[in-house]
Every structure is written in structure tokens, then in C-alpha cells.
Amino acid sequence: MRLLFLGGVRTVTGSMHVLETEGHRLLLECGLFQGHRREANLKNRSLPIPFDVNMIDSALLSHAHIDHAGNFPSLAKKGFDQNIYSTPATRDLCSVMLRDSAYLQEQDAEFINRNNLYDPDLGPVEPLYQEHDVHKAISQFVSVDYRREFDVSPKIRAKFLDAGHVLGSSIIQLDVKTKSGKTRIAFTGDLGRKNMPLSNDPEIPVRPNYLIMESTYGDRSHEPVSDMKKELSRVINQTYQRRGKIIVPSFSLERTQVLVFLIAQLFREKEIPKIPVYVDSPLSVRLTDIFKVHPDCFDEEVRRTIESGKDPFGHANLKYITSVQESMALNTREDPMIIISASGMCEGGRIVHHIRNNMGNPNNTILIIGFMAKHTLGRRIVERQRKLRIFGVDRELNARVEVINSFSAHADKGELLDFVEQCGKELKGIFIVHGDEEQSLALANTLSTHGYDGVVVPFPKQFIEID
Numbered sequence: 278m279r280l281l282f283l284g285g286v287r288t289v290t291g292s293m294h295v296l297e298t299e300g301h302r303l304l305l306e307c308g309l310f311q312g313h314r315r316e317a318n319l320k321n322r323s324l325p326i327p328f329d330v331n332m333i334d335s336a337l338l339s340h341a342h343i344d345h346a347g348n349f350p351s352l353a354k355k356g357f358d359q360n361i362y363s364t365p366a367t368r369d370l371c372s373v374m375l376r377d378s379a380y381l382q383e384q385d386a387e388f389i390n391r392n393n394l395y396d397p398d399l400g401p402v403e404p405l406y407q408e409h410d411v412h413k414a415i416s417q418f419v420s421v422d423y424r425r426e427f428d429v430s431p432k433i434r435a436k437f438l439d440a441g442h443v444l445g446s447s448i449i450q451l452d453v454k455t456k457s458g459k460t461r462i463a464f465t466g467d468l469g470r471k472n473m474p475l476s477n478d479p480e481i482p483v484r485p486n487y488l489i490m491e492s493t494y495g496d497r498s499h500e501p502v503s504d505m506k507k508e509l510s511r512v513i514n515q516t517y518q519r520r521g522k523i524i525v526p527s528f529s530l531e532r533t534q535v536l537v538f539l540i541a542q543l544f545r546e547k548e549i550p551k552i553p554v555y556v557d558s559p560l561s562v563r564l565t566d567i568f569k570v571h572p573d574c575f576d577e578e579v580r581r582t583i584e585s586g587k588d589p590f591g592h593a594n595l596k597y598i599t600s601v602q603e604s605m606a607l608n609t610r611e612d613p614m615i616i617i618s619a620s621g622m623c624e625g626g627r628i629v630h631h632i633r634n635n636m637g638n639p640n641n642t643i644l645i646i647g648f649m650a651k652h653t654l655g656r657r658i659v660e661r662q663r664k665l666r667i668f669g670v671d672r673e674l675n676a677r678v679e680v681i682n683s684f685s686a687h688a689d690k691g692e693l694l695d696f697v698e699q700c701g702k703e704l705k706g707i708f709i710v711h712g713d714e715e716q717s718l719a720l721a722n723t724l725s726t727h728g729y730d731g732v733v734v735p736f737p738k739q740f741i742e743i744d
């Protein structure tokens with residue numbers, strides 16, 4: 278059999294791999310490439326699959342992030358009609374995330390056409406996919422709970438293990454029958470961290486022979502998880518004393534729910550004053566509703582909160598906002614408050630309005646709790662640039678900028694090594710994917726110096742034979 282690495286290799290987005298066995302071709306992930314508009318558009322339109330999509334016999338998905346799941350509607354649009362296996366929470370999150378993605382694709386196409394940014398030889402562009410393509414893809418999902426084995430083909434048995442990264446995220450374990458017995462392949466998807474709020478700790482596959490593993494932070498160490506709540510309490514209290522507002526750009530999936538959970542805990546423990554909290558993002562509100570119907574995915578702490586009759590994602594001082602009028606009404610308020618909004622990197626959406634309205638006042642705080650890619654407004658805020666260009670106008674950044682790094686939902690260098698060490702001694706090959714090139718190469722180097730053989734950082738479109 279062989280593995281084919283198609284996307285999310287030597288880069289972080291666009292995850293896509295194929296396992297070819299005798300008689301079955303299995304797709305792992307179908308992620309969207311994210312980056313500069315033009316480059317992303319071109320890459321996503323020409324799916325990097327080197328054969329007809331009807332030659333794929335089944336697909337498995339580790340979690341609902343768009344860089345892992347976001348191109349399944351294109352696959353469905355091109356005629357792929359087989360099962361897409363995931364956990365139940367991943368399927369439910371995908372139905373919301375992919376519809377949101379279709380809406381963004383339609384807006385994107387409209388922008389390109391309105392501003393004549395398309396290739397004149399080819400004419401106006403169509404959206405990458407639309408809502409009806411999402412509905413088709415969602416109808417192909419087959420949900421299987423964690424730790425329930427299922428047959429993908431007569432020779433491939435699969436199982437999802439908890440990856441502890443976001444709600445429903447999984448490590449995919451595949452047992453392939455071979456002439457000499459069985460080969461176990463484990464694909465980490467995105468690997469979470471121990472002791473994170475809401476999630477269980479990542480599970481460890483039992484003695485896999487091959488690992489396909491992520492390396493987002495292959496060469497970096499995070500602040501300890503225990504800092505998260507302490508730092509959050511400090512920032513809220515200090516801003517409250519200045520009678521300022523706290524503006525938090527936050528990813529809608531998982532990061533917002535973790536933040537809301539910790540703030541509700543701090544209220545109950547009387548560590549922070551009764552400051553109003555607004556979650557101002559329609560997508561975050563829809564995703565939080567899905568969290569509420571999957572108590573099976575939470576750790577002991579959240580389950581205890583639910584069993585004691587409390588809402589882990591609600592509190593008397595916390596309000597979820599969907600309407601534009603309510604969102605705009607926050608602009609005129611002068612009292613201290615926390616506004617959590619999207620997008621996570623401040624590239625669009627309601628957060629940009631909140632930043633524009635509050636960045637000039639030195640009593641306010643912009644609280645950064647997520648990764649900010651180069652060339653985003655979020656990155657310029659992290660760099661504390663004196664002037665920021667928003668909606669075509671340069672504006673002064675006088676608000677305080679606080680950065681808390683401990684919120685990361687990806688295992689760091691030490692945690693990745695720890696994971697491999699716990700996988701046992703039967704590893705014959707480790708394929709490092711899903712990381713910027715220097716991060717992937719650094720992790721490969723760390724593993725080799727710890728005595729692991731067969732560590733490879735594949736190139737895009739590379740085939741690797743395994744046995």
C-alpha cells in the first residue's frame with residue numbers, strides 16, 4: 278500500500294492525504310487552502326487530487342476546521358458520492374462551518390466580479406461552491422462515536438480517538454489487513470494539549486506502525502495552560518479599574534467557548550467584578566448551540582458543571598448577540614464591558630468595527646488570545662503599531678494590547694515528542710505534515726535525535742510505499 282500526500286504538507290492549510298490499499302482508495306481530509314486571495318482561490322479551485330474524484334472509495338475527517346474540512350463541498354460538487362466518516366460533533370459543526378464558508382465563497386466571487394478582478398479571457402468567476410453543494414456533502418456524512426470500531430472496507434477497520442483539539446476532534450486510527458498480518462496507521466489530525474478547559478486530554482493510539490502527524494508548533498513551546506485563567510483575571514480586573522472596555526478577537530469554534538467558560542467560572546469564584554460580557558458573532562452563537570448538545574465530548578469539569586444544573590456557556594452577565602442593531606448599540610455605551618467577536622485574526626466581520634470604535638481610548642484593552650498570521654490586522658495589533666489602517670483610514674492605536682499565549686489548542690514541541698514516545702516501540706515511519714516548513718523540519722530533527730527512524734517530511738504530491 279502507499280500514502281499520497283496532497284495538501285497541508287510543508288504548509289499549514291489545505292490538509293489532504295490518500296491511503297491506497299489493494300482495492301480501496303481512502304481520502305483523509307479535504308481542507309481549504311487559506312492565504313492570499315488570488316493564490317488561495319486558484320489552489321482551491323483545482324483540487325490537488327491527481328485522479329478522478331469518483332475513484333475515491335471513502336473519506337475520513339478528523340475535525341471541523343475549514344483547513345481540514347472546507348473543500349468537501351467542492352468534492353461533492355465534482356461528483357464524489359461516497360461516505361465521509363467523522364464523529365457526530367464534527368458532522369454537526371461542519372453543517373454550520375461549511376454553510377458559513379459557502380456564504381464567504383459567494384461574497385468573494387461577488388467581490389471579484391464587481392471589481393473586475395477576474396481573468397478577462399475566462400470571464401466572471403462562480404463561487405467555489407454554494408449552499409446546495411454543502412447540503413450534498415453533509416448528506417454523505419456517516420457519524421461514528423469515539424472508540425467505536427467500524428469497517429471502511431473489507432480490509433480496513435477504523436476508529437476515532439479523542440484528539441483534544443476542538444469539539445469532536447479525532448485522531449484517526451486505521452488497521453489495514455496485510456498478507457503478513459495487520460498494519461496500524463494513526464493520523465493525528467490536529468493534536469490538542471493536556472489539561473485544556475472543555476476538552477479531554479489527547480488519547481494515545483496503541484502501538485501504531487506508522488504515524489502521520491501534525492507539526493504546527495514543531496519548534497515552539499507554549500506558556501503553561503495554568504496561566505490562562507490567572508492572566509485573564511488580571512486583564513479583566515485591571516481594565517475594569519480603568520473603567521475601560523475589553524475587546525477580544527476570537528475564533529468562533531472552541532476558542533470563544535473556552536473563553537466564555539473561563540469567564541463564567543471567574544464570575545462564580547468572585548475573582549472578577551460583574552462586568553457585562555457580549556458574544557457578538559452569529560457564527561459563534563450557532564456553534565455554541567452545537568456545543569450544548571454534545572456533553573459526551575467534554576471533560577470531567579464541564580460534565581460536573583452541567584450535572585450541578587449550571588450552564589457552562591451561560592451566566593446572568595453574559596449575552597449572545599446576533600442582530601446588527603444590538604451589535605451597533607454597544608458603540609454608544611461608555612461602561613466597562615467585555616466584547617468577544619469574530620473574525621479571529623480581525624480580517625473581517627464585526628470585530629473590525631469594535632476595534633475601530635475602541636482603539637483610540639487608552640483605558641480600553643484589546644486582548645489577543647489567538648495566533649495572528651502575517652499581513653493581518655490582528656498581527657499589526659500584536660506588533661502594537663502606532664497607526665492602523667481600518668476601512669481606508671489611518672487611526673491611532675492608544676488602547677492597551679495584552680497578549681495571552683496559553684490559549685493555543687495545538688500541542689507544542691515538547692507535547693508532540695511526548696505523544697510520539699507514548700505511541701510505543703513499533704513505529705516504522707513517521708510522516709510530518711501540517712506545519713510551516715521550518716516547524717516540520719525542526720520536529721523531524723528532534724525525533725531523529727531521539728532515535729526514531731523513518732522520519733520523513735513529505736513534499737506535495739509525494740507517494741510513499743509502506744507495508
Ligand SMILES: [Zn+2]
Pocket residue numbers: 340342442467
Ligand atoms: Zn484544527
